[in-house]
Amino acid sequence: MSYKIALIGSGNVARSLSVAFEDAGHFITEVYSRDIKNARRLAEKCYDAKATDQLDFRQSKASIFIVAVNDDAIEDILSHIHLPQESVIAHTSGTCGIEVFSFFFTHAGVFYPLQSFSPNRRINWNQVPICMEATSSHADTILEGLASSISHHLVYLDSQQRKRLHLGAVLTSNFSNHLLYKTQEFLDEHDLDFSLLKPLIAETLSKALELGPENTQTGPAIRGDMKTIREHLLLLEEDKDLQGIYQLLTESILKRRS
Amino acid sequence: MSYKIALIGSGNVARSLSVAFEDAGHFITEVYSRDIKNARRLAEKCYDAKATDQLDFRQSKASIFIVAVNDDAIEDILSHIHLPQESVIAHTSGTCGIEVFSFFFTHAGVFYPLQSFSPNRRINWNQVPICMEATSSHADTILEGLASSISHHLVYLDSQQRKRLHLGAVLTSNFSNHLLYKTQEFLDEHDLDFSLLKPLIAETLSKALELGPENTQTGPAIRGDMKTIREHLLLLEEDKDLQGIYQLLTESILKRRS
Numbered sequence: 001m002s003y004k005i006a007l008i009g010s011g012n013v014a015r016s017l018s019v020a021f022e023d024a025g026h027f028i029t030e031v032y033s034r035d036i037k038n039a040r041r042l043a044e045k046c047y048d049a050k051a052t053d054q055l056d057f058r059q060s061k062a063s064i065f066i067v068a069v070n071d072d073a074i075e076d077i078l079s080h081i082h083l084p085q086e087s088v089i090a091h092t093s094g095t096c097g098i099e100v101f102s103f104f105f106t107h108a109g110v111f112y113p114l115q116s117f118s119p120n121r122r123i124n125w126n127q128v129p130i131c132m133e134a135t136s137s138h139a140d141t142i143l144e145g146l147a148s149s150i151s152h153h154l155v156y157l158d159s160q161q162r163k164r165l166h167l168g169a170v171l172t173s174n175f176s177n178h179l180l181y182k183t184q185e186f187l188d189e190h191d192l193d194f195s196l197l198k199p200l201i202a203e204t205l206s207k208a209l210e211l212g213p214e215n216t217q218t219g220p221a222i223r224g225d226m227k228t229i230r231e232h233l234l235l236l237e238e239d240k241d242l243q244g245i246y247q248l249l250t251e252s253i254l255k256r257r258s
Numbered sequence: 259m260s261y262k263i264a265l266i267g268s269g270n271v272a273r274s275l276s277v278a279f280e281d282a283g284h285f286i287t288e289v290y291s292r293d294i295k296n297a298r299r300l301a302e303k304c305y306d307a308k309a310t311d312q313l314d315f316r317q318s319k320a321s322i323f324i325v326a327v328n329d330d331a332i333e334d335i336l337s338h339i340h341l342p343q344e345s346v347i348a349h350t351s352g353t354c355g356i357e358v359f360s361f362f363f364t365h366a367g368v369f370y371p372l373q374s375f376s377p378n379r380r381i382n383w384n385q386v387p388i389c390m391e392a393t394s395s396h397a398d399t400i401l402e403g404l405a406s407s408i409s410h411h412l413v414y415l416d417s418q419q420r421k422r423l424h425l426g427a428v429l430t431s432n433f434s435n436h437l438l439y440k441t442q443e444f445l446d447e448h449d450l451d452f453s454l455l456k457p458l459i460a461e462t463l464s465k466a467l468e469l470g471p472e473n474t475q476t477g478p479a480i481r482g483d484m485k486t487i488r489e490h491l492l493l494l495e496e497d498k499d500l501q502g503i504y505q506l507l508t509e510s511i512l513k514r515r516s
Contacts, residue, residue, distance in 0.1 A: 071486065095478075095486050114454060116462050116476060118469075123461070129454045155454065164448050167490045168455055171441040171500070173462035174477030175507045176434040181471040182510065183429040190422050196372060196387045196413065197426055198467050203381070204374050204431035205463050209456050211376075213439040218374060219432030220353075228329065228353050232425045241510050242429070248506050249433045252440065252499050 001145050006030040006062035007049075008077060009069040010042040012117035013092050017068060018046055020125045024149040029062040055081040064142060066111060067091040074100055088142045090134075094166030097159035098133050109134035109143045112162060113151075116173060129153040131162050182242050221253035259403050264288040264320035265307075266335060267327040268300040270375035271350050275326060276304055278383045282407040287320040313339040322400060324369060325349040332358055346400045348392075352424030355417035356391050367392035367401045370420060371409075374431060387411040389420050440500050479511035 003026045007014045010033040018028050028049040033039035039051035055077065057065065064087065067077055071093050078100060083089060090111040091100070101108035112131040115123055130147040132154060134140035147154050157165065180201070184194040208216045220228035229250055236243035261284045265272045268291040276286050286307040291297035297309035313335065315323065322345065325335055329351050336358060341347060348369040349358070359366035370389040373381055388405040390412060392398035405412050415423065438459070442452040466474045478486035487508055494501035 070481075071483065095489065115458050116465065118465060118474070121461075121465065124457075127457045129457070131454075157450075161448065161450060163489065164445065164493060165450055165454060167493050168441045168445050168450070168452070169458055170477050170479075170490065171444070171504065172434075172438055172455055172459050174475070174479065174511070175437050175503075176430075176459070177462060177466050177471050177475050178479075178507055178511050179430055179433050179437075180466050181475060181514075183426045184471055186429070187422065187426050190419065192415075192419060192423055192426070194426070196411075196423060197430055199382075199385045199387070200373050200427055201430050201434070201463065201467065203379075204435060205459065207374065207376060207379065208435050208438050209459065213435050213442055216376070217432070217435050217439060219428050221428075221432065221436075223328075225329065231353065231421065232428065235422060235425050241513065245433075245506060245510060246429065248503060249436055252503060253432070253436050255499065256439075 001149070002026055003064050003142075003146060004029045004062045005064045005066060005146075006032065006057060006060055007042070008032045008055075008065060008067040008081070010038040011068065011070075012119065013113070014066070014068040015042055015045075015119070016117040016123055017066060017092070017113070018042060018049075019122070020150040021146075022047055023125075026146070026149070029060060030057070057087075058082050058084055060084055060087075063087050064146060065089040071096050078102070078105070086138075088139045090139070090143055094131075094169065095163055097163075098135060099159070101135060105135070107134075107136045107139035107142070109139045110159070110162065111143055111147065112166075114165065114169065125150045126152050129155050131155045131157045131165065133158060133162070179245075182239075182245065186236075186239060186242060217253065217256070219253070221250045222256065224254065224257055259407070260284055261322050261400075261404060262287045262320045263322045263324060263404075264290065264315060264318055265300070266290045266313075266323060266325040266339070268296040269326065269328075270377065271371070272324070272326040273300055273303075273377070274375040274381055275324060275350070275371070276300060276307075277380070278408040279404075280305055281383075284404070284407070288315065288318060315345075316340050316342055318342055318345075321345050322404060323347040329354050336360070336363070344396075346397045348397070348401055352389075352427065353421055355421075356393060357417070359393060363393070365392075365394045365397035365400070367397045368417070368420065369401055369405065370424075372423065372427065383408045384410050387413050389413045389415045389423065391416060391420065437503075440497075440503065444494075444497060444500060475511065475514070477511070479508045480514065482512065482515055 028046040030050050031039045031043040036053040043049040043051035088107040090109040110133040114129045187194045286304040288308050289297045289301040294311040301307040301309035346365040348367040368391040372387045445452045
């Protein structure tokens with residue numbers, strides 16, 4: 001089944017979705033952005049898409065509207081958009097609940113791809129979990145067809161569960177990235193090369209994902225090695241921010257021992 | 259150059275080193291462990307090594323002694339060990355300083371492989387940074403020869419710098435693993451499948467290592483999205499430990515914005 005899809009938004013998620021949809025044989029009819037230049041930039045990369053900064057889609061040929069914008073812009077978009085009859089609209093947010101679609105939208109839903117998207121990186125869409133929710137069986141059928149055309153990994157979650165999953169994404173991905181950032185900052189200050197840690201970080205993560213993080217905890221805290229912990233806290237004396245993080249995470253790991 | 263090496267210790271580091279050394283054409287002459295059964299278990303995997311629970315090596319054919327034991331056991335081992343004349347001894351610890359070798363040891367050093375070792379996982383030793391330090395030029399020459407026979411990545415660090423690097427390993431690897439552990443616990447409690455996060459975690463980490471973590475921070479904190487942050491803190495109301503971690507790491511990321 002080939003769908004005609006309008007993309008509302010032109011950021012990383014919209015861009016990556018446009019590639020996935022076209023690769024799966026669908027057509028992008030329009031790309032909307034508040035800034036027409038951004039809309040054009042993405043539309044030009046599509047097979048035959050029109051750029052627009054207007055939210056009146058009553059004459060559009062699209063039957064699916066994917067709202068891939070920042071969370072805080074969704075409500076505003078929904079309060080201004082006009083859709084063709086019987087079309088399906090979905091947003092791609094992990095945190096925004098399905099209740100954002102008021103009763104004006106008969107066929108609506110959520111289409112949340114649980115992945116991190118960046119320019120110039122191609123994703124293996126097949127493995128991206130797509131978390132779905134719908135307000136009507138028609139929307140459900142259409143969105144499921146669309147999701148299964150780009151990924152093997154479909155998950156039905158209500159808005160509360162999706163929020164929890166998104167929180168899990170923040171705890172693991174965003175916070176791990178920040179730990180790398182703070183560590184790099186600390187090593188830089190002492191003329192140490194952060195890249196020395198890369199093989200270790202890669203192996204640790206691949207091991208945790210393969211064997212389960214409950215089986216792969218190492219380090220002074222899980223060993224209860226208070227001597228090393230005290231030395232580390234001293235080494236961080238000049239970076240109170242990082243010292244606080246070290247202390248709290250160490251205390252949390254120590255609790256696993258009791 | 260082929261060396262005869264005695265391994266003092268039979269844990270993960272000793273085991274992984276034994277494979278690397280033999281693959282590089284060296285010979286393991288003895289494996290020591292306080293528990294002779296553990297010594298035997300590793301010695302049997304070597305080409306022609308003797309198991310022992312005695313620290314008198316004066317008759318040993320080994321010219322290099324690698325002490326790969328827990329940090330808190332190093333001093334005790336060193337105070338009891340007897341070595342052949344002119345042999346070189348080194349420990350493999352990230353935190354233990356070189357001063358642990360008293361003046362009794364003429365040729366001593368540190369041979370710290372910056373990697374995480376587990377049973378049944380083979381490491382690409384070529385890429386493992388080996389951090390070195392020596393008390394004599396003879397020890398330096400021998401340990402450099404040994405290190406370069408198993409890895410392309412040799413680094414000279416004094417004990418203070420090595421401690422900082424080891425601290426960086428704890429901050430990134432151990433703490434990231436703990437974040438995965440706590441997140442899995444949280445998702446389990448709510449009947450959500452942790453494995454849904456795996457493609458995201460893998461992509462986030464590979465992106466951070468490739469592009470640098472200063473360029474890859476995403477999530478509500480770096481966007482200053484206080485609405486989502488408040489919602490997340492509420493979702494963690496029942497896990498004060500994780501809530502505290504969320505709050506502190508979020509505050510630390512928010513500081514990057516100012």
